[in-house]
Amino acid sequence: MSRAKLYTVIYVVLFVLATVQVVVEQAGYLEESYWMAFWAIMVLSAVKAVVVAGWYQHLRWEPRSVTTLMLLGLLGAVALTVAASYSIL
Amino acid sequence: MTDDEHETTADGTGEEPPVSDGGTASDGGAIVDDDGLPAGGVPDTPHEDDHGLPPTHSIRRWFVTTNHKDIGLLYTVTALFFLIFGGLLALLMRLELWAPGANVMSAASYNQAVSAHGLVMVFWFLSPLAFGFANYVVPLQIGAKDLAFPRLNALSYWFYLFSGILMGISFFQGSTFNGGWTMYAPLNTPVYTPEIGGTTTVLALILFVASATVGSVNFLTTMHRMRAEGMTLRRMPIFTWSILLTVWMMLFAFAALLAALMLLSSDRLIGTGYFAESSPGGAMLWAHLFWFFGHPEVYIVFFPALGAMAEIFQTFCGRRIVGRKWFIGAMLLVAIQSFVVWMHHMFLTSINLEIKTLFMATTIGISLPFDLMVFSLIYTMLKGKIRFKTPFLFGFGALVLFILGGITGVFLGAVVLDYTLRGTYWVVAHFHYVMVGGVTGLVGGLYYWFPKMTGRMYDETLGKVHFAMYFVGFNLLYFPMFLAWETPRRVFEYAPALTGWHQLSTVGAFLLGSSFLVMFYNLFKSAFVGEEVDGQPWDFASTAEWTVPSPPPLENFPGVPTYASGRLEFDDGGSAQTDGGAVHGKAAALPGSEVTGTEHEGGESHASIWPFVLGVGAFLVLLGLSGLQRGYFPEGTMGGMYIGTAVVGGVVAFGSLVAMTRERFHGPEGPFGESWPFTTVENTKLGLWIFLASDVILFGAFIGAYVFSRVAYGWTDWHHLIPEAHVVLPGLINTYLLLTSSFAVVIAMEFAERENRLGVVGSLVATVGLGIGFLVNKGIEWQHLFHIHTEAFPAGWDPGTNIASTTFYVTTGLHALHVIVGLVIAGYMILRAWNGAYMGDDEPIEYFGLYWHFVDIVWLFLFPLFYIV
Numbered sequence: 001m002s003r004a005k006l007y008t009v010i011y012v013v014l015f016v017l018a019t020v021q022v023v024v025e026q027a028g029y030l031e032e033s034y035w036m037a038f039w040a041i042m043v044l045s046a047v048k049a050v051v052v053a054g055w056y057q058h059l060r061w062e063p064r065s066v067t068t069l070m071l072l073g074l075l076g077a078v079a080l081t082v083a084a085s086y087s088i089l
Numbered sequence: 090m091t092d093d094e095h096e097t098t099a100d101g102t103g104e105e106p107p108v109s110d111g112g113t114a115s116d117g118g119a120i121v122d123d124d125g126l127p128a129g130g131v132p133d134t135p136h137e138d139d140h141g142l143p144p145t146h147s148i149r150r151w152f153v154t155t156n157h158k159d160i161g162l163l164y165t166v167t168a169l170f171f172l173i174f175g176g177l178l179a180l181l182m183r184l185e186l187w188a189p190g191a192n193v194m195s196a197a198s199y200n201q202a203v204s205a206h207g208l209v210m211v212f213w214f215l216s217p218l219a220f221g222f223a224n225y226v227v228p229l230q231i232g233a234k235d236l237a238f239p240r241l242n243a244l245s246y247w248f249y250l251f252s253g254i255l256m257g258i259s260f261f262q263g264s265t266f267n268g269g270w271t272m273y274a275p276l277n278t279p280v281y282t283p284e285i286g287g288t289t290t291v292l293a294l295i296l297f298v299a300s301a302t303v304g305s306v307n308f309l310t311t312m313h314r315m316r317a318e319g320m321t322l323r324r325m326p327i328f329t330w331s332i333l334l335t336v337w338m339m340l341f342a343f344a345a346l347l348a349a350l351m352l353l354s355s356d357r358l359i360g361t362g363y364f365a366e367s368s369p370g371g372a373m374l375w376a377h378l379f380w381f382f383g384h385p386e387v388y389i390v391f392f393p394a395l396g397a398m399a400e401i402f403q404t405f406c407g408r409r410i411v412g413r414k415w416f417i418g419a420m421l422l423v424a425i426q427s428f429v430v431w432m433h434h435m436f437l438t439s440i441n442l443e444i445k446t447l448f449m450a451t452t453i454g455i456s457l458p459f460d461l462m463v464f465s466l467i468y469t470m471l472k473g474k475i476r477f478k479t480p481f482l483f484g485f486g487a488l489v490l491f492i493l494g495g496i497t498g499v500f501l502g503a504v505v506l507d508y509t510l511r512g513t514y515w516v517v518a519h520f521h522y523v524m525v526g527g528v529t530g531l532v533g534g535l536y537y538w539f540p541k542m543t544g545r546m547y548d549e550t551l552g553k554v555h556f557a558m559y560f561v562g563f564n565l566l567y568f569p570m571f572l573a574w575e576t577p578r579r580v581f582e583y584a585p586a587l588t589g590w591h592q593l594s595t596v597g598a599f600l601l602g603s604s605f606l607v608m609f610y611n612l613f614k615s616a617f618v619g620e621e622v623d624g625q626p627w628d629f630a631s632t633a634e635w636t637v638p639s640p641p642p643l644e645n646f647p648g649v650p651t652y653a654s655g656r657l658e659f660d661d662g663g664s665a666q667t668d669g670g671a672v673h674g675k676a677a678a679l680p681g682s683e684v685t686g687t688e689h690e691g692g693e694s695h696a697s698i699w700p701f702v703l704g705v706g707a708f709l710v711l712l713g714l715s716g717l718q719r720g721y722f723p724e725g726t727m728g729g730m731y732i733g734t735a736v737v738g739g740v741v742a743f744g745s746l747v748a749m750t751r752e753r754f755h756g757p758e759g760p761f762g763e764s765w766p767f768t769t770v771e772n773t774k775l776g777l778w779i780f781l782a783s784d785v786i787l788f789g790a791f792i793g794a795y796v797f798s799r800v801a802y803g804w805t806d807w808h809h810l811i812p813e814a815h816v817v818l819p820g821l822i823n824t825y826l827l828l829t830s831s832f833a834v835v836i837a838m839e840f841a842e843r844e845n846r847l848g849v850v851g852s853l854v855a856t857v858g859l860g861i862g863f864l865v866n867k868g869i870e871w872q873h874l875f876h877i878h879t880e881a882f883p884a885g886w887d888p889g890t891n892i893a894s895t896t897f898y899v900t901t902g903l904h905a906l907h908v909i910v911g912l913v914i915a916g917y918m919i920l921r922a923w924n925g926a927y928m929g930d931d932e933p934i935e936y937f938g939l940y941w942h943f944v945d946i947v948w949l950f951l952f953p954l955f956y957i958v
């Protein structure tokens with residue numbers, strides 16, 4: 001049952017992190033210093049994503065190549081977004 | 090590099106173990122050889138190992154086949170048909186350009202011809218022709234019996250065919266898309282191209298992309314997981330390498346195109362405003378998405394030609410390609426670089442100077458590896474002993490054309506020169522030299538593999554006549570375009586002084602066109618009455634497809650192929666040995682039956698009609714949807730017909746999906762020896778992961794479109810576009826719901842492992858319930874926002890209100906569609922679980938979970954982006 005327990009702990013952590021994101025907003029940090037709060041919120045999302053991928057999707061137990069594959073996709077999407085956005089600044 | 094496939098040559102031609110080693114094995118080969126002839130008058134006595142497929146002369150065969158060689162033939166023939174389609178459009182245009190101004194066509198017709206010609210040639214002819222060869226040759230070259238997912242392979246073909254038919258139909262719906270093959274915004278929006286046919290073209294492209302994506306996933310899984318023992322990546326033949334890199338590029342590039350097309354469809358069907366003039370940066374958004382796909386696409390169409398050229402050079406120069414390792418390395422480099430040069434197509438847009446300079450540098454960078462490849466081909470010729478057969482002539486011609494095209498491309502890569510050359514016939518000439526240069530290489534491939542595919546030789550003299558007419562016609566057609574470069578692109582007006590060049594060009598076009606008549610005559614006739622050939626008609630051809638009969642038997646090899654000794658051999662299969670002689674006879678009659686041992690029980694059917702039916706369904710759905718314009722179907726009967734078509738299509742598609750899941754069907758499983766780097770990832774799972782990687786790009790591009798539009802508008806002013814009523818709470822609740830549903834799936838897996846049926850059913854029901862809750866919550870939220878009445882938004886906040894509402898509804902809408910698909914799958918799994926499936930076998934639940942958690946992860950980003958920041 002220990003695995004089920006691990007999954008439950010992860011679930012609670014995810015739940016809490018989502019709530020924290022909203023707390024950051026409700027507490028007015030976005031008004032106070034927008035970009036700090038913005039990146040804090042985005043990093044929280046990234047952490048949640050890594051946890052879901054690593055444990056719920058079992059990426060941790062797959063060969064490294066599968067993770068690389070997904071990171072390649074992510075890299076492409078980020079490169080497109082960043083370069084395109086930069087091009088019109 | 091001693092372990093190179095070159096060694097196979099010497100041995101393959103010397104001993105030819107599979108074909109001529111007398112006795113038993115060749116018997117098997119011969120029998121199946123007859124049976125597998127696609128075109129001859131062959132016996133139709135049902136063979137014991139026909140895989141449940143009707144004989145080749147039966148029409149039914151071609152609708153139910155899932156065999157990679159059949160599908161390769163289907164692709165090849167269909168692609169050639171689209172060559173005629175695109176070619177006729179081109180001849181029309183060249184007639185029009187005989188003299189400046191409107192002569193034979195109206196301006197509107199000319200626009201249609203230009204646009205459709207480009208789209209048909211790039212999408213429906215060039216890539217699919219390459220995929221005909223890839224289908225036929227790649228499994229043979231890597232020692233596999235078939236692709237990993239044979240039915241999906243058939244599905245790719247049917248999607249491709251039906252997307253092409255849809256494209257053809259668009260001509261009869263007012264007008265096909267007429268804004269150029271690059272479909273620039275805002276010309277691509279209904280304001281400028283209101284015809285229903287324009288929408289149909291976009292939807293046809295979506296179906297084509299679906300076909301390409303399914304194909305990429307299939308090829309990637311196959312090529313990574315199912316190589317024969319000893320067939321390491323380093324030893325892989327160059328053509329197969331070129332296809333491997335092509336499908337990797339396709340996987341990512343086509344996902345970006347899919348995103349672009351889906352956003353465009355949303356604008357056209359629902360009436361959102363991504364590319365409307367009112368959208369800040371709408372035109373730029375399209376250009377970025379399109380060219381992020383578009384530049385890799387030029388290599389996607391060119392690489393297979395390069396691979397075919399390399400094979401042809403090796404065979405007809407009688408030696409291995411010089412610097413093989415470097416050649417492959419250069420291709421790999423280009424494949425990666427191809428994703429970082431896209432803005433050289435945007436030098437004349439408002440992108441800033443820094444980024445222009447950067448992309449000029451990357452563009453120069455990408456031309457360097459090409460030099461290496463070109464030199465390697467040239468040295469191969471110098472060091473080898475050339476035999477000037479038709480395939481070589483075309484391969485050599487392709488090299489010459491490509492060099493010219495490449496050099497003229499470097500001009501365009503220079504920002505300053507591009508200011509002058511952009512939008513002129515210089516560009517037209519450049520990309521025809523490279524792209525039709527690629528076609529030239531593939532035509533070489535067609536002659537090269539024709540004997541393998543048909544078992545008969547083409548007429549060499551006619552082949553040479555074809556080449557002479559082709560090469561002269563080509564240069565007569567395209568070279569004058571460099572000289573008349575001041576002609577503006579895509580219109581039929583030009584300075585009268587240039588008329589001479591254009592007339593030369595038109596003459597060349599007809600010469601080029603008629604050269605194909607020679608080819609069609611030659612190949613068609615030879616397919617029936619050409620001289621019969623054995624497995625190896627070329628001598629010195631070094632790759633595995635030449636070690637088996639022409640055409641190869643259904644299961645390709647007379648035993649388990651292995652390269653363990655450094656050259657190709659066929660094992661009898663360990664377990665069969667013990668049964669001794671008696672069984673050996675059977676093994677001869679069922680060549681390859683040992684390959685997968687338990688999986689391939691004799692007589693198992695590899696026929697399935699469902700890929701075809703699913704193709705029909707998808708076709709009808711899209712045809713029906715094309716009638717939808719900015720939220721409305723046409724009035725009256727016409728509208729009813731469109732809606733009816735879509736509904737019928739939906740039912741057919743859904744039914745065939747269900748039927749497909751219920752059908753008993755086994756593809757080859759693997760691993761067969763070499764599966765780097767996915768040795769422990771089973772086929773279906775790997776396929777799923779690869780698909781998800783492309784979905785990352787799809788969602789990434791949707792999110793990217795949001796970020797880009799917001800940056801264009803002014804990031805922190807964005808909230809002006811959003812009503813007060815758009816609050817965090819519904820988003821937070823949905824985050825909770827999705828997280829919980831993900832948890833439920835994980836728990837379902839635990840229960841499955843512990844063989845607790847009710848537990849599995851219960852957790853899956855929870856998953857579905859939470860998912861439905863997610864959708865209902867979203868529905869309530871949307872209803873509310875649609876109908877607000879505030880000072881800023883008196884008429885509600887709907888998808889067409891502004892760019893913020895557009896990005897919000899469309900991005901979260903795409904996500905909701907993913908949720909719905911997941912729920913359908915989960916619903917199906919509940920039924921199965923109720924009947925006792927998955928006990929002690931949690932794999933299907935795990936695979937569903939991969940998808941479901943992915944959808945969850947996407948939401949984890951959509952939530953803050955669309956609700957908080």
Ligand code: HEM
Nearest residue numbers: 387391433434456495498499501502507511516520523524
């Ligand atoms: C040797 C390396 C190459 C370089 C440096 C290069 C450079 C360029 C540049 C800078 C443009 C943009 C021109 C403009 O629109 O003003 C362009 C256009 C184009 N190139 Fe290339 N190119 C190369 C190879 C290729 C290859 C291999 C293909 C196809 C197989 C290709 C197909 C095209 C196409 C289709 C266009 C026109 C796109 C349109 O319709 O606007 N190019 N090339």
Ligand SMILES: [Cu+2]
Nearest residue numbers: 384431433434
């Ligand atoms: Cu390019």
